Each structure stands twice: as C-alpha cells, then as structure tokens.
Amino acid sequence: MPLDPKAQSLLDMVYRVGAPRFAQLDERQARHSFQKLAYAFRPETPAVTSVTEVPIPRADGSVLMARLYRPIQAHAGERLPLFVFCHGGGWCIGDLESYDVFCRQIANGAAVAVLSVDYRLAPEHPFPAGYLDVALAVDWSIENADLLEIEPDAVALGGDSAGGNLTLAVALKRRDEQVLPALRHLVLIYPCTQILSDRPSRETYGEGYFLDKDSLEWFFERYLPGGEVADWRASPMNAQSLAGLPPMSFVTAQCDPLTDDVAAFAERCRAEGCDVVYREFAGMVHGFAILGGFFPQATEAVAAICTDLQARIAQG
Numbered sequence: 001m002p003l004d005p006k007a008q009s010l011l012d013m014v015y016r017v018g019a020p021r022f023a024q025l026d027e028r029q030a031r032h033s034f035q036k037l038a039y040a041f042r043p044e045t046p047a048v049t050s051v052t053e054v055p056i057p058r059a060d061g062s063v064l065m066a067r068l069y070r071p072i073q074a075h076a077g078e079r080l081p082l083f084v085f086c087h088g089g090g091w092c093i094g095d096l097e098s099y100d101v102f103c104r105q106i107a108n109g110a111a112v113a114v115l116s117v118d119y120r121l122a123p124e125h126p127f128p129a130g131y132l133d134v135a136l137a138v139d140w141s142i143e144n145a146d147l148l149e150i151e152p153d154a155v156a157l158g159g160d161s162a163g164g165n166l167t168l169a170v171a172l173k174r175r176d177e178q179v180l181p182a183l184r185h186l187v188l189i190y191p192c193t194q195i196l197s198d199r200p201s202r203e204t205y206g207e208g209y210f211l212d213k214d215s216l217e218w219f220f221e222r223y224l225p226g227g228e229v230a231d232w233r234a235s236p237m238n239a240q241s242l243a244g245l246p247p248m249s250f251v252t253a254q255c256d257p258l259t260d261d262v263a264a265f266a267e268r269c270r271a272e273g274c275d276v277v278y279r280e281f282a283g284m285v286h287g288f289a290i291l292g293g294f295f296p297q298a299t300e301a302v303a304a305i306c307t308d309l310q311a312r313i314a315q316g
Contacts, residue, residue, distance in 0.1 A: 109302060
C-alpha cells in the first residue's frame with residue numbers, strides 16, 4: 001500500500017539528511033531527537049483555561065508528576081470529565097512537553113480535563129515502573145476528584161504507542177480487580193499490543209517507515225531487561241480474556257509495523273463482546289497523530305478522538 005505523499009516526503013527528508021535511528025543513539029540522544037521531531041511538526045499551541053503541575057505521591061515517598069489541562073470553555077469550580085493520557089515513546093522516550101499541544105487539543109475539542117502522566121522511563125526504570133505509575137495516576141485522580149474538580153465516575157484513559165500499551169495493561173488490571181468506578185472509555189492510538197509478533201506488517205513496514213525493526217528491539221530490550229515479553233502487562237494480547245474492558249476507540253496508521261497486531265487485538269476484543277470503534281488512517285506512519293503541523297490526518301484523528309470522548313464521558 002503506497003504511503004501518503006506527505007508521509008513519503010517526511011520520510012524522504014528524514015532519511016536524506018542521514019538522521020540516526022533510535023537504535024544508533026543512547027537514551028539521552030534518542031529523547032532529544034524525539035523532542036525535536038515533535039516540536040518541529042506539531043501544530044500551533046492552543047490556549048486553555050489553565051495548566052497545572054500535579055504531584056502525585058508514591059508509597060515510597062517519591063513523587064509522580066502529571067500535568068492537568070482544563071479546556072478553554074471551562075468555568076471556575078466546574079467539575080469536568082477526566083481523560084488520563086499516557087504519552088508514547090517506546091517506554092524509553094517522550095515527555096509532557098512533546099505532547100503539550102496534543103493534550104491541549106483534546107481538552108478543548110472534547111471539553112474535558114486532561115491529565116498527562118509523566119511516568120518513569122526505561123532503562124532507568126524498566127517494566128513494570130511505567131505501568132505502576134499509570135495505575136497510580138488513575139486511582140489517585142479518582143480519589144482526589146474534589147481537588148482536581150473532576151467527575152470521578154466520568155474518567156477515560158488513553159495513550160499512543162507505548163502509552164496505549166500502558167492503557168490496556170491498567171484497564172485489564174482494573175477489570176480483574178473490579179475497581180469502581182469503572183473507566184468509561186479507552187483511547188488507543190497505534191498501541192503496542194504484543195511484544196513478540198510474526199504478523200505480516202512487522203516485515204512489510206519494518207524498514208523505511210520511521211518505526212523500524214531495530215528501533216522496536218531497542219525499546220523492548222530497555223523496557224523488558226528481564227525478558228518479560230509474555231507477561232500480559234507487557235503484551236496485553238496475552239491476557240486470558242479481553243471481555244469486560246471499557247468501550248474503546250482505536251486510531252491506527254496503515255504503514256506501521258504494529259498495525260496487524262492492533263487489528264488482531266481489536267478483532268479479538270469485538271469477538272469477546274467489547275464495544276470497539278476502529279479507524280485506520282490510510283498511508284500514515286507510526287507517530288503521525290501528534291504531528292498536526294504537517295499531517296492534516298492528525299487533525300482528523302484528534303477530532304475523531306474528541307468526538308468519541310464527548311459521546312462516552314463528556315455526555316455519558
């Protein structure tokens with residue numbers, strides 16, 4: 001399937017200048033490279049009512065930081081639905097700043113508060129640190145609904161790539177433990193659903209489509225140094241059952257090595273009785289959704305996510 005012309009031009013630009021791939025960099029360099037890409041191609045920064053740094057205490061005395069966005073249309077003291085967001089970056093890179101514009105777009109477009117979670121990154125903090133942080137952020141937010149001025153029974157969870165993986169793992173945990181209130185919705189943007197896979201897209205789009213096989217291996221080795229590839233918290237497809245998960249929306253990129261894994265996961269969710277909305281963006285590559293200054297499809301994806309959040313939690 002041919003790449004979208006704009007995706008092709010971006011890849012041509014990246015490969016023409018000889019930009020090193022993640023697998024050729026150390027963690028500091030990879031994080032800086034990701035930031036540069038996100039900053040260069042993100043859309044203009046929309047205004048919101050407020051942006052607040054939120055410290056969330058861990059049991060060991062350390063602090064998990066998060067950032068709370070309230071939409072431009074919010075009034076003082078108004079309780080809002082909450083969307084907890086987990087950024088992507090292979091569990092090793094990515095940060096709050098790189099996703100700042102995206103979170104603002106979602107807050108305004110869906111009329112919800114957005115809590116962006118600065119979960120711990122590998123290799124300094126390998127599996128399951130990020131998973132534990134996201135689970136903590138959801139639990140703490142609901143317990144402190146008055147402080148955050150949010151509705152505790154109108155909470156959604158989502159993320160892109162590695163953040164989508166963490167979303168699924170935490171949603172499965174909450175389902176298994178029958179935690180209430182239940183999450184209202186999941187947003188899954190080209191999530192990693194399975195660490196080891198031999199589905200065709202891993203080969204078809206494994207070279208020359210931005211997220212390549214070597215980069216995937218670079219991420220997996222750092223996140224899972226203990227070889228926990230089969231653990232359902234790392235590979236949600238390995239969960240014994242997917243039944244009972246919240247309604248979910250998928251956004252996928254057609255030219256992505258993960259796309260067949262995501263499609264298989266979504267189909268299994270449907271087969272086990274879950275409510276699934278699946279949107280594939282033709283000709284797009286992994287990572288496009290935050291590059292709205294370059295890809296018009298990113299704007300379309302954000303609008304679709306906002307529509308689903310409004311239907312599930314803003315008006316739920």
